[in-house]
Amino acid sequence: MIQQIYPQVIHPFRYELNKDMQIAAAHFIPHEAAGQCANMHGHTYFINITVAGDELDDSGFLINFQQLKKIVHNRFDHTVMNDHKDLFSDTEAEHFPTTEVVARKIAEIVQEHLNTLPNKPTCVQVFVRESPTSYVVYRPKAGKQ
Numbered sequence: 001m002i003q004q005i006y007p008q009v010i011h012p013f014r015y016e017l018n019k020d021m022q023i024a025a026a027h028f029i030p031h032e033a034a035g036q037c038a039n040m041h042g043h044t045y046f047i048n049i050t051v052a053g054d055e056l057d058d059s060g061f062l063i064n065f066q067q068l069k070k071i072v073h074n075r076f077d078h079t080v081m082n083d084h085k086d087l088f089s090d091t092e093a094e095h096f097p098t099t100e101v102v103a104r105k106i107a108e109i110v111q112e113h114l115n116t117l118p119n120k121p122t123c124v125q126v127f128v129r130e131s132p133t134s135y136v137v138y139r140p141k142a143g144k145q
């Protein structure tokens with residue numbers, strides 16, 4: 001079983017940065033099709049965030065690694081995903097905290113921050129491994145999340 005893989009994303013930018021992080025969090029999927037996943041349970045999420053861009057900021061960074069950790073890890077670590085009501089919903093499937101949606105939300109959070117930076121980097125991929133046998137890759141489409 002390959003636990004450490006980094007799916008490559010094709011993009012036109014000169015620089016690419018990848019940040020790994022681990023998040024311990026609980027969630028449940030409020031749908032009958034989720035089976036046992038409808039019960040609250042925990043994961044150690046392995047996350048890889050890929051940011052790309054053509055320009056660096058005035059410190060020579062595409063984005064500060066610590067800043068990425070702060071906006072994602074600090075927000076979710078040791079929390080219940082479903083409790084983040086600004087992100088997740090117990091009634092709309094598009095906002096259930098599935099691995100797919102968690103990956104998309106992370107991409108949105110990261111891109112929202114990147115938009116405030118003068119060098120305008122882009123989040124081109126978010127990899128979320130939920131278990132040793134299951135992972136999701138989310139790639140925002142150009143021009144929309």
Ligand SMILES: [Zn+2]
Nearest residue numbers: 027037041043
């Ligand atoms: Zn789960």
